[in-house]
Amino acid sequence: MIELIPELAELELAIFDLDGVVYRGSQLIPNVDSIIQTLKDNSIDVVFNSNNSTATRKAYVKRLTNMNIQCKREDFYTSASITASEITKLNQNAKIFVIGEIGLKEELKAKGHYIIKHKKEFKLVDYVIVGLDRDFHYKNLAIAQKCILEGNAIFYATNADSTLPSEDGLMPGAGVMVNAVQVCTGHPPKKIFGKPNPFGILSILEDRQLSAEKTCIFGDRLNTDIMAGNRAGIKTIAVMTGVTNKKEINELRKKSQNSDKIDKDLLPDLVLENLNDLFVR
Numbered sequence: 001m002i003e004l005i006p007e008l009a010e011l012e013l014a015i016f017d018l019d020g021v022v023y024r025g026s027q028l029i030p031n032v033d034s035i036i037q038t039l040k041d042n043s044i045d046v047v048f049n050s051n052n053s054t055a056t057r058k059a060y061v062k063r064l065t066n067m068n069i070q071c072k073r074e075d076f077y078t079s080a081s082i083t084a085s086e087i088t089k090l091n092q093n094a095k096i097f098v099i100g101e102i103g104l105k106e107e108l109k110a111k112g113h114y115i116i117k118h119k120k121e122f123k124l125v126d127y128v129i130v131g132l133d134r135d136f137h138y139k140n141l142a143i144a145q146k147c148i149l150e151g152n153a154i155f156y157a158t159n160a161d162s163t164l165p166s167e168d169g170l171m172p173g174a175g176v177m178v179n180a181v182q183v184c185t186g187h188p189p190k191k192i193f194g195k196p197n198p199f200g201i202l203s204i205l206e207d208r209q210l211s212a213e214k215t216c217i218f219g220d221r222l223n224t225d226i227m228a229g230n231r232a233g234i235k236t237i238a239v240m241t242g243v244t245n246k247k248e249i250n251e252l253r254k255k256s257q258n259s260d261k262i263d264k265d266l267l268p269d270l271v272l273e274n275l276n277d278l279f280v281r
């Protein structure tokens with residue numbers, strides 16, 4: 001038996017963000033594969049919750065399996081799969097114009113929705129859904145604008161991350177596309193389904209039938225992972241292998257003691273240098 005640090009002694013469900021926690025770009029963060037296996041060997045359920053909507057859950061399974069992490073499709077809650085589930089609660093077979101990639105389109109299609117491709121169909125569109133699109137194009141922005149301003153489409157977004165970590169450093173995130181649609185329509189998205197919205201975490205708790213007190217999230221970004229975790233009432237653990245560092249967190253903590261303007265949901269319950277620090281040595 002391994003021994004977890006006392007703060008996590010009761011842990012039954014561990015939610016992992018992907019980028020900056022499990023891997024960076026195509027590189028596994030050292031030892032994360034065996035840490036995840038150790039948690040599973042100790043009857044702790046492990047799931048993955050990412051704001052990246054570009055890949056299907058099937059593609060994520062392949063990616064993590066190749067990194068020596070055992071997983072299945074149902075273990076992934078991406079902003080694309082969460083968006084598809086939430087949209088289905090509103091409308092069982094919607095007509096949708098998507099600014100986004102295959103991950104988002106396939107998750108929506110798998111739920112029975114129809115993806116509109118042509119500008120001339122703008123009047124039919126129920127929802128414009130915007131996620132990260134690395135082939136973002138002016139033409140599609142113009143269609144989205146038309147659907148919202150001249151048709152009846154309601155605007156939703158998968159997430160609003162400002163940046164996307166990659167092997168080459170930071171790249172523009174989905175928030176850039178979301179803002180583009182907002183600027184040219186004058187409408188903000190009616191809802192943003194990904195983190196910091198706790199939708200994903202709450203559906204994980206419901207699916208797994210486990211309580212918030214025995215659940216934690218490991219995340220690298222304060223304004224998404226940690227905020228969503230705090231809003232869902234689970235334990236929040238920031239790891240320093242992605243976009244955040246201890247200096248930033250300490251400064252935020254100091255500021256929050258002197259000002260009500262700092263959202264306390266940004267502050268993690270626990271800070272770990274990396275996931276190796278989960279265990280008592």
Ligand SMILES: [Mg+2]
Binds near residue numbers: 021
């Ligand atoms: Mg991350």
